[in-house]
Amino acid sequence: xxxxxxxxxxxxxxxxxxxxxxxxxxxxxxxxxxxxxxxxxxxxxxxxxxxxxxxxxxxxxxxxxxxxxxxxxxxxxxxxxxxxxxxxxxxxxxxxxxxxxxxxxxxxxxxxxxxxxxxxxxxxxxxxxxxxxxxxxxxxxxxxxxxxxxxxxxxxxxxxxxxxxxxxxxxxxxxxxxxxxxxxxxxxxxxxxxxxxxxxxxxxxxxxxxxxxxxxxxxxxxxxxxxxxx
Amino acid sequence: xxxxxxxxxxxxxxxxxxxxxxxxxxxxxxxxxxxxxxxxxxxxxxxxxxxxxxxxxxxxxxxxxxxxxxxxxxxxxxxxxxxxxxxxxxxxxxxxxxxxxxxxxxxxxxxxxxxxxxxxxxxxxxxxxxxxxxxxxxxxxxxxxxxxxxxxxxxxxxxxxxxxxxxxxxxxxxxxxxxxxxxxxxxxxxxxxxxxxxxxxxxxxxxxxxxxxxxxxxxxxxxxxxxxxx
Numbered sequence: 001x002x003x004x005x006x007x008x009x010x011x012x013x014x015x016x017x018x019x020x021x022x023x024x025x026x027x028x029x030x031x032x033x034x035x036x037x038x039x040x041x042x043x044x045x046x047x048x049x050x051x052x053x054x055x056x057x058x059x060x061x062x063x064x065x066x067x068x069x070x071x072x073x074x075x076x077x078x079x080x081x082x083x084x085x086x087x088x089x090x091x092x093x094x095x096x097x098x099x100x101x102x103x104x105x106x107x108x109x110x111x112x113x114x115x116x117x118x119x120x121x122x123x124x125x126x127x128x129x130x131x132x133x134x135x136x137x138x139x140x141x142x143x144x145x146x147x148x149x150x151x152x153x154x155x156x157x158x159x160x161x162x163x164x165x166x167x168x169x170x171x172x173x174x175x176x177x178x179x180x181x182x183x184x185x186x187x188x189x190x191x192x193x194x195x196x197x198x199x200x201x202x203x204x205x206x207x208x209x210x211x212x213x214x215x216x217x218x219x220x221x222x223x224x225x226x227x228x229x230x
Numbered sequence: 231x232x233x234x235x236x237x238x239x240x241x242x243x244x245x246x247x248x249x250x251x252x253x254x255x256x257x258x259x260x261x262x263x264x265x266x267x268x269x270x271x272x273x274x275x276x277x278x279x280x281x282x283x284x285x286x287x288x289x290x291x292x293x294x295x296x297x298x299x300x301x302x303x304x305x306x307x308x309x310x311x312x313x314x315x316x317x318x319x320x321x322x323x324x325x326x327x328x329x330x331x332x333x334x335x336x337x338x339x340x341x342x343x344x345x346x347x348x349x350x351x352x353x354x355x356x357x358x359x360x361x362x363x364x365x366x367x368x369x370x371x372x373x374x375x376x377x378x379x380x381x382x383x384x385x386x387x388x389x390x391x392x393x394x395x396x397x398x399x400x401x402x403x404x405x406x407x408x409x410x411x412x413x414x415x416x417x418x419x420x421x422x423x424x425x426x427x428x429x430x431x432x433x434x435x436x437x438x439x440x441x442x443x444x445x446x447x448x449x450x451x452x453x454x455x456x457x458x459x460x
Contacts, residue, residue, distance in 0.1 A: 110329035
């Protein structure tokens with residue numbers, strides 16, 4: 001059994017990604033971040049899903065992205081609602097968090113060297129996504145190249161870091177279908193950027209809209225608990 | 231005046247680097263990290279030097295590298311003493327911190343996007359150094375390439391990130407001479423990995439040995455406050 005680090009928010013994509021890593025024979029080490037996100041409730045989902053899917057370890061790290069600022073996800077800026085899904089990838093929305101995946105992958109790389117693990121999984125997706133630049137294949141490839149020049153275990157030839165992004169070219173419906181085959185209980189996951197009481201989903205932010213569309217297109221009942229007004 | 235982010239430990243190299251950024255006409259935004267380092271006293275030096283050199287801003291971020299572990303600088307592992315300087319670059323020592331410069335540069339990139347600043351300075355050096363892989367020019371170049379694919383402001387053409395490493399090919403003596411020309415007061419800086427009471431330097435760790443040699447070769451009185459036993 002080989003170890004892998006899985007970036008893990010407790011959302012639909014990263015939960016599927018963890019299940020995929022496991023199905024490929026890896027011992028998944030789930031890595032989550034408390035970064036001042038308004039939807040910090042996702043970390044409760046992350047704990048539930050890590051246990052449900054049998055992660056070998058689950059580490060939650062504090063990262064000061066809220067101190068740095070510049071995002072609707074960490075500041076008192078309204079999260080956009082009811083946007084047209086067809087236009088999502090045309091502009092990068094205010095929910096973009098500066099250098100978030102760079103920071104998350106950098107910490108994953110540090111943990112990978114210590115575990116050790118030479119495989120890092122990230123659930124980014126360039127199909128049904130919000131247009132974030134750090135979800136694109138060219139970013140992932142450039143990070144992988146840098147990573148192998150950065151750490152002792154790689155430079156001395158004991159680890160060859162690979163960044164796996166198995167969801168990159170799948171639409172949301174396919175992600176859901178593959179996850180269901182692997183036994184993911186999506187009722188345990190959390191995707192909403194602007195949750196209400198008890199972590200109920202708003203149903204109207206980009207993340208909720210993409211998720212809803214995925215269940216609809218997959219022809220699968222949506223297990224998400226929405227706010228009662230929805 | 232252009233903004234720059236300067237990775238800034240309060241040590242000899244990064245203090246010189248900040249002075250260089252200023253001399254080039256940048257408004258230096260100093261960025262320091264509290265990461266569980268045993269020499270956390272360096273942050274007091276960082277505050278003093280940032281004020282002394284007139285940094286436009288100074289941000290100290292908490293980063294969970296101690297939680298991840300794997301280094302003598304963040305764990306109860308002895309810091310090596312009295313090593314032969316000639317052999318320092320031959321092997322990567324236990325003071326190496328997994329992916330440290332990757333994590334620091336990732337957070338610098340996030341701050342750069344918010345400030346905004348398109349220039350990031352890092353005081354790494356591949357001459358008189360401890361053999362850390364993330365101090366080499368190929369690492370810096372790969373990070374810069376990745377950075378321009380990672381952030382919104384770069385991808386949308388408003389920023390072109392450049393990572394400056396002006397000390398890369400200088401020996402310690404030259405770094406000191408250039409810093410003195412720019413008015414750096416090295417008596418305010420801190421380099422020791424294993425300081426004693428009042429932040430006094432041990433005089434025997436790799437960082438102290440490299441610093442001592444630099445002052446000797448530059449023919450400059452060493453202003454460092456060493457432990458009395460030295």
